[in-house]
Structures are given as structure tokens and as C-alpha cells.
Amino acid sequence: MTINALVFDMDDTLYQEKDYVKSGFKAIDRWMNKEFKITGFYETALDLFLSGKTKLIFNETLEKLNIFYDNTMIKNMVDYYRSHEPDIHLLEDAKWILENLRDTVKIGLISDGYLVAQEKKVNALKLQEKFHSVILTDRLGREHWKPSHVPYEQASRELQLPHDQCVYIGDNINKDFITAKRLGWITIQIDRKDGLYSGIAADQEYKAHFSIDNLRDLSDLPMLKHMFVY
Numbered sequence: 001m002t003i004n005a006l007v008f009d010m011d012d013t014l015y016q017e018k019d020y021v022k023s024g025f026k027a028i029d030r031w032m033n034k035e036f037k038i039t040g041f042y043e044t045a046l047d048l049f050l051s052g053k054t055k056l057i058f059n060e061t062l063e064k065l066n067i068f069y070d071n072t073m074i075k076n077m078v079d080y081y082r083s084h085e086p087d088i089h090l091l092e093d094a095k096w097i098l099e100n101l102r103d104t105v106k107i108g109l110i111s112d113g114y115l116v117a118q119e120k121k122v123n124a125l126k127l128q129e130k131f132h133s134v135i136l137t138d139r140l141g142r143e144h145w146k147p148s149h150v151p152y153e154q155a156s157r158e159l160q161l162p163h164d165q166c167v168y169i170g171d172n173i174n175k176d177f178i179t180a181k182r183l184g185w186i187t188i189q190i191d192r193k194d195g196l197y198s199g200i201a202a203d204q205e206y207k208a209h210f211s212i213d214n215l216r217d218l219s220d221l222p223m224l225k226h227m228f229v230y
Contacts (some may be wrong), residue, residue, distance in 0.1 A: 001164045003186060003223050006101070007108035007133070007155055009170030010118070012195040013215075014094040015125060020086050021049055027084035028058075028077055040065055082117040086124045093215040098130055100219070105227045106159045108133035110152065110168070112145040112175075133158035146172075147179040156183075167224070169215070170208075172197045177208045186223065190215060 011017040029042035045061040053060065058077045062069045090098070101107065109131050111118055115138035122128055122136070133155050137145045144150040156163050163184040170176030170189065174197070177187040189208035191198055210221065219228040 001162075002226070003167055004104075004165045005106040005108060005132075005159045005161050005167065006097075006218070006224075006227070007110055007159075007166055007168050007185075008094075009168075009172070009176055010109060010111035010121060010125075010127075011113065012171045012192055012197065013169060013190050014127075015088045015091055015121070016192075016194070017196050018194065019088045020121065022046065023087040024081040024084055025049075026087075028080055031080055038065065038067060082114050083120070086120055088121060088124050090125055091215075097215045097218060100229050101227055102229055106132045106161065108135070108155045108159055108166075110135045110137065110146065110155055112137050114138055146175040149179050149183065152180055152183050152185065169218070171195050173200050173202045173206050173208070178206045181205075181209070186210075188212060188218070188221075 008014055011020070025042045025045045028045075029039075032038040032041050041061060044064050045057055048057050048060055048064075058074055058081075059069070062073075098107070107130065109122075109127060111121075113121075113136070115136055118136045118138065122134060128134055135151045135154055135158070137148070137151045140148075140150055140154075152163070152166075152168070156166060159166065166180075167186045167188060168176065168180040169187075171192060173189060177189065180187050187208040187210070189211045191211055191213050193213065212218065218224050
């Protein structure tokens with residue numbers, strides 16, 4: 001069966017997720033400086049993040065800055081982070097792929113994450129105008145985030161292609177591939193060395209059929225060569 005659609009994850013697949021985190025920290029830094037005259041948030045939060053801290057990072061940052069806070073303040077910071085206008089850009093290899101696909105190929109997106117944040121990312125990357133199907137799983141309900149079968153089946157319907165004509169490309173081995181494989185999709189892991197989920201071990205059923213470290217390598221896979229303009 002000929003493959004006729006490429007469906008991508010977004011975070012750390014099409015752009016670098018660390019850039020989004022930095023963008024969010026900068027937005028909060030500006031907001032806190034303006035509203036509370038608090039300085040140093042960006043540098044402190046970034047140091048924690050780069051050291052591997054991912055949970056309760058706002059709380060710990062404020063503690064390091066000796067700033068009193070309550071649950072309401074943390075909620076406001078989280079809301080501001082998720083709703084900020086992100087300063088992110090397509091990675092070079094993602095831009096190359098999208099520019100070199102033939103007009104006959106269908107392109108889709110399946111992405112987890114809180115809806116307001118994911119919508120802002122889609123807008124910043126201008127994906128809506130490039131893709132035939134954009135599925136932000138939070139619209140379907142948290143229970144239908146990957147690895148739910150629902151977003152893959154919706155993508156198949158929107159692209160008007162059977163599962164065995166679709167490829168899913170993502171980075172998170174814990175959830176991106178197991179269901180797509182069961183439905184008959186070809187799966188490809190993009191293993192970016194500085195990605196948030198790089199190097200994670202998983203059982204065989206969770207692994208993708210193929211693994212690459214640059215999206216340009218998609219054009220070298222035999223079943224995908226017909227998709228590209230040379």
C-alpha cells in the first residue's frame with residue numbers, strides 16, 4: 001500500500017520545545033516585573049529548568065527569589081504561561097520537509113497539551129495554513145490525549161485515507177507510537193539529542209518502526225521517496 005500522508009507531532013518534532021519554555025519564562029518575567037516589580041524570574045527559572053527541574057518550577061523559583069506566594073498567584077502564572085504568544089519557529093529540517101513535499105501528499109498534526117497553549121503554538125508556527133488536518137487532542141478531552149485511538153482515527157477520517165496509508169512522526173516513545181502501530185500506521189521517531197524525551201527507554205511495543213535524528217532523513221526512507229520533490 002502506498003503511503004499518502006505524513007502526520008506529525010508538534011513539540012520537539014516541528015520546533016524545539018525548550019524554545020517554548022524559554023519564551024514562557026520571558027513572558028512571565030516581563031509580567032512580574034510590570035505588575036509586582038519582581039526581577040530575576042527568567043534567569044532563576046531557566047537555571048532550574050536546565051538543571052532538570054520540571055515540576056513545581058514556579059513555586060521553587062519564587063522561593064529562591066524570596067517572594068511570598070499562594071495558590072492563586074501560581075495559578076495566575078500558569079495561566080499566563082499557557083496563554084502567552086510564544087516566540088518559536090519551525091526547526092530547519094521541519095521547514096525543509098514542508099517545503100519539499102509534493103502537492104499530492106496530505107499533511108496532518110496530532111498534538112497533546114493544554115488547548116490554549118497548543119493553539120498559540122499552531123498560530124506562531126503558521127501550521128493551520130499548511131496542514132490538511134490539525135488535531136489538538138485537548139479539544140477531544142484529556143482522556144483522548146495520546147495514546148488514545150481517537151485522534152488517530154479522526155486524522156484518518158479528515159485526511160480521507162485508511163490507516164495503512166498514514167505515517168506518524170513524533171518524539172515521545174512513551175505515547176506517540178503504540179496506538180498508531182496497532183491501527184496499522186507506519187511510525188517514525190525523531191530522536192533529537194536535546195529534546196525533552198530523548199534517550200527514554202521503552203518496551204518494544206512502544207517503539208516506532210523507524211528512528212531518525214533529522215526530518216530530512218524521511219526522504220531517504222524507501223516507502224516515502226515518492227513524496228518528495230528532488
